[in-house]
Amino acid sequence: MKILITGGAGFIGSAVVRRAIADGHQVVNVDVLTYSANLENVAGVEGDPGYAFEQVNICDRPAVEAVFARHQPDAVMHLAAESHNDRAIEGPLDFVQSNVMGTAVLLEVSRAYWSKLEGARKDGFRFHHVSTDEVFGALGEDGDFTEDTPYDPNSPYSASKAAADHLVRAWHRTFGLPMVLTNCSNNYGPYQFPEKLIPTVITRALEGKSIPVYGDGRQVRDWLHVDDHADALLLVLNKGRLGETYCIGGDATKRNLEVINIICAHLDRMVPANTPHADKIAFVTDRPGHDFRYSIDASKLADELGWTPRMPLGEGLEDTVRWYVDNYSWVERIRERGFQSERLGLVKA
Numbered sequence: 001m002k003i004l005i006t007g008g009a010g011f012i013g014s015a016v017v018r019r020a021i022a023d024g025h026q027v028v029n030v031d032v033l034t035y036s037a038n039l040e041n042v043a044g045v046e047g048d049p050g051y052a053f054e055q056v057n058i059c060d061r062p063a064v065e066a067v068f069a070r071h072q073p074d075a076v077m078h079l080a081a082e083s084h085n086d087r088a089i090e091g092p093l094d095f096v097q098s099n100v101m102g103t104a105v106l107l108e109v110s111r112a113y114w115s116k117l118e119g120a121r122k123d124g125f126r127f128h129h130v131s132t133d134e135v136f137g138a139l140g141e142d143g144d145f146t147e148d149t150p151y152d153p154n155s156p157y158s159a160s161k162a163a164a165d166h167l168v169r170a171w172h173r174t175f176g177l178p179m180v181l182t183n184c185s186n187n188y189g190p191y192q193f194p195e196k197l198i199p200t201v202i203t204r205a206l207e208g209k210s211i212p213v214y215g216d217g218r219q220v221r222d223w224l225h226v227d228d229h230a231d232a233l234l235l236v237l238n239k240g241r242l243g244e245t246y247c248i249g250g251d252a253t254k255r256n257l258e259v260i261n262i263i264c265a266h267l268d269r270m271v272p273a274n275t276p277h278a279d280k281i282a283f284v285t286d287r288p289g290h291d292f293r294y295s296i297d298a299s300k301l302a303d304e305l306g307w308t309p310r311m312p313l314g315e316g317l318e319d320t321v322r323w324y325v326d327n328y329s330w331v332e333r334i335r336e337r338g339f340q341s342e343r344l345g346l347v348k349a
Contacts, residue, residue, distance in 0.1 A: 003020055033055055216257070
């Protein structure tokens, strides 16, 4: 099929683009190229005859309509979003604009486009909205998020994503727009923008700088390798039941400090320093509205579609550390564009 993927130059979006092309789909990559987008992430598919790129802001309805008219997609995968919690605290209205209004515009354009399709093309059209487990708020010491967990967002970012989720369901129930929705746990892997937790730890350690950790580092996250996530997203797009939500998790919950220490141990082996890299860990004031624990129950996805994550966390972290060590020039080129990992002095967890 021909899939219109928003945010396809970002971390997760580019993984989906690469996998979709590898699977034989055609892809229209729609990305406005904000600070965290990077066309290097999709350089390997740029020459593929099934790939097209459109630099478009999803809040710009006429421009989005022109993309639909030009490319006539069979499905939409909506991944474009502002996603960094620290930036949401600094500028929450930017997140409302991109994540809420951008989704609303995309829904309206998709609805108008879908309503004019006929026959098998109309029956086969899908709108897949990609969301986060952060919309559910925080867990205590036990329990898991499921598709039935009530929404309880605690940050401007998660609230904006929750609003977008509600809009997608409303367009399905009110207008009949055929949709599927997924909520994922924390992603990691190659090409992740350096402000997020795992690449921040790696890059700052490689530079001999301190490794900032929020609070006491006891926050718990369920870690999902981005390539596993891309596989799950395309599976849901193709085989998920319309109107349904699927939670996607890595079945790999760890405290942030445990993950950081694992990364430091890998770095000690790959790029040994005078002292262990873990000695650079520095605890900093916790972030406002910082959720304590996330954990995903992905049994619905396993039972209905047969998906389970393939990448164990230990192996995935080792591969990710190796990728950043071997591709540090990728980070340096981002820095040349003006990004500094210590812009906020904090890390996303």
